[in-house]
Amino acid sequence: MLQKSKILLIDDELESCKALSHLLGQVGYEVEISHSGEDALKLLKERPFNLIISDLFLPGISGIDILKQIKDDSPETGVILITGKASAETAVEAMKEGALDYITKPFNFERLKIQVTKALEKNRLVLENNYLRQQLHGRYHFDNIIGTSQAMQQVFRLMGKVTGTDSTILILGASGTGKELVARAIHYNSPRKNKPFLAINCGAIPADLLESELFGHVKGAFTSAFADKPGKFEVADGGTMFLDEIGNMPQQLQVKLLRVLQEHEFERVGSSLKTHLNIRLISATNVDIQEQVKTGQFREDLYYRLNVIPIHLPALKERRGDIPQLARFFTEKICKEMDRPLISIGTDAMQAMESYEWPGNVREMENIIERTIALTDNMIIGCEELPSDIGTRLPSSALSAPQMTSEGVDMNKIIATIERAMIQQAMGLGQGVKARAANLLKINRTTLVEKIKRLGMEI
């Protein structure tokens, strides 16, 4: 059943209070009455209300004082003030202090009903917005970025240091390593968290549109500019702007961006009116931007402006130790999303994942786990359920000698294949530490190093 909206009515005139409460009750609201400001503030401390309707002139604490107190304690609660002596001045004062509306006695009940409906709708939207914001903040809590490897701990340390600042950040990392996740987490843990976070993919928008997308335009600036339009820099005012794939930003825009960053001002395309820039800039790239600087594709001066604090996100294969925890994190998250009981990952499947190369990094893992869970009926994911390039780690048949034929078999080749697969697994389980891998393979470290070299493995 839908919960009734709760209204607190504060009025020292018993009769009018009773009449109003009765009428609002008939509309379907739950109304509580308070005859003094003191009593009302006590009630407000005890339980929340969706709307306060208060007389302006009360003995003791006045309607305006109640309004001020509410704005401090629970700004989402709307306040409508009532007065018998209609006076424009008090109305203005009340609105300035944040009252939603102002009504005069005797009531025009039809009008009051509309005012109350509007105020409650506003309260609902604010509560909904607060709830969504909380959810969002929770999603980008540092705890939801998985990684206990040294490389990730280093990333967390750096993130912790920069969240409280406004410094410009450049996130570097291969595709799917979590660049956008880190950018959002920095924003939602920063003082700008209640302002917008806007992302723009510099590689996905044609060069001529990107400028207007970023800076906006005025009517007539170009043929299809039929009306004024603010750009992302304006919309993100006070918040964070995430420029993704910055390496793909066209040269002429690189010049403009540099100027904007230097002058902290920008103008819409086709206008000379300058607007002050108040955003935090985070950019990201998965290409070797230093190489682009060397070849002249990316302006060196802009690179230095953007690269105030670089954050390097390691590829997943460089932090294999994080794989089991990430896999469990996604399994749990996806089972919850699909409303299924928690599925676990079998030892074999986990080992296969630990030795896989993950060219698409964390995103690839998330996708594979999602697909596997969607397709399985089992409670434990087995190796054979993973895509074949992951699932075929060391097939047990490889351990039995292949069938000899009259043409013979290349024994060295077969042994090398087996050796390679076993070394890869051991390195995965040993989190990339050769001594540990050697231990698992029951050979000594020097032998392992020699084998890796002889087999031409890149480890």
Ligand SMILES: Nc1ncnc2c1ncn2[C@@H]1O[C@H](COP(=O)(O)OP(=O)(O)OP(=O)(O)O)[C@@H](O)[C@H]1O
């Ligand atoms: N350390 C992590 N912990 C939990 N989830 C992660 C982690 N890293 C990445 N993810 C998840 O993996 C997916 C890909 O991450 P994201 O989009 O941030 O990567 P990206 O580096 O921006 O990739 P691309 O270069 O392809 O745009 C997202 O769903 C993200 O939530």
Ligand SMILES: [Mg+2]
């Ligand atoms: Mg991305």
